[in-house]
Amino acid sequence: MNWDNLSLTQPTVVKMITNSLKKDRLAHAYLFEGGRGSGKREVAKVLTKSFFCENKSEVHPCLECADCKRIDSGNHPDVHVIQAEGNSIKVEQIRYLKKEFSFRGVESKKKVYIVEEAEKMTTGAANSILKFLEEPEGEALAILMTTQYHRIIKTIISRAQIISFAPLAPKQLIDKLMEEGIVETDAYAVSQITFDLEEAIQICQDNWIAQARNKVIQLVDEISLRPKYAFITIQEAWMPFFKDKQDMQLGLDLLMIWYRDVLRTQVNHDDQIVYIDQKLKLQDQALMLSQRKLGSNLQAVMNAKRRLDANTAPQLLMEQLLLRLQEG
Secondary structure, three states: OOHHHHHOOOHHHHHHHHHHHHOOOOOOEEEEEOOOOOOHHHHHHHHHHHHHOOOOEOOEOOOOOHHHHHHHHOOOOOEEEEOOEOOEEOHHHHHHHHHHHHOOOOOOOEEEEEEOOHHHEOHHHHHHHHHHHHOOOOEEEEEEEEOOHHHOOHHHHOOOEEEEOOOOOHHHHHHHHHHOOOOHHHHHHHOOOOOOHHHHHHHHHHHHHHHHHHHHHHHHHHHHHOHHHHHHHHHHHHHHHOOOHHHHHHHHHHHHHHHHHHHHHHOOOHHHOOOOOOHHHHHHHHHHOOHHHHHHHHHHHHHHHHHHHOOOOHHHHHHHHHHHHHOO
16 A cells, blocks of 8 residues: 555545655644545555655655564564553553653654544543644654544644544445455445444355345345245345444445335435346336335334444344334
């Protein structure tokens, strides 16, 4: 991954950072903010390479030197990544970071620290990190990343340069996935779940997304054509496949996408359909279901997603959702 690759998806971000690199005017602290999968981690990694690489061509890291390779592998001695332990980033983690930064760089005077999910810093941790942002020691670069900008305390925001990331367009993601060998139907489906290429590829591994699509199609078939068998499908096909909360959320996302596709079919927006291999079934359901019923179904799935986050028992949640979807 290099700046040229990243400029295809985040041109404004790349232009801002590379201009600073060209003028040797990098800020000492950045706050990368944007939705999940918008490329914050990838930009942070390439910026770190550009910061350390002694063989870079203008702003482009060589990708071949020891610094670049160790940054790629995650074991560079002067790059420190802070991640949440459980549900938060604790003050002890920041104190450890301060201790690390009190030592001279192992191989140079440069050091980089990256804080992922910075919104999860406790108040103590956030206040503790302020000294780094106010009084950086030596050639230090701080990169904080967040998907929830509104949860970052104002004193951090005022001391960092804010870089906002736009979401990756679904068409761009679909094209990239197909270049990676993902079949078109799976690429369309996963492009509606995440904007991140690496995460999308991971979801597609072991044919997972293809099987998940099939479970959704099987369930909506049962609901519309064989309602008596729908509860059996939930017990024997749905629950054993969508085993944990994260998988269940993805299953509900795919179910919501199905009903949106039926609605798109009704209003002749065929070019926006995600289940591109199921147009005949979508047309049948578009004739069977009113827009009011489709709106009700979409609301029911959204409510189920919220209840799942609130730790409702998944089996009970799906059975209650099924009753809502089967209502006249």
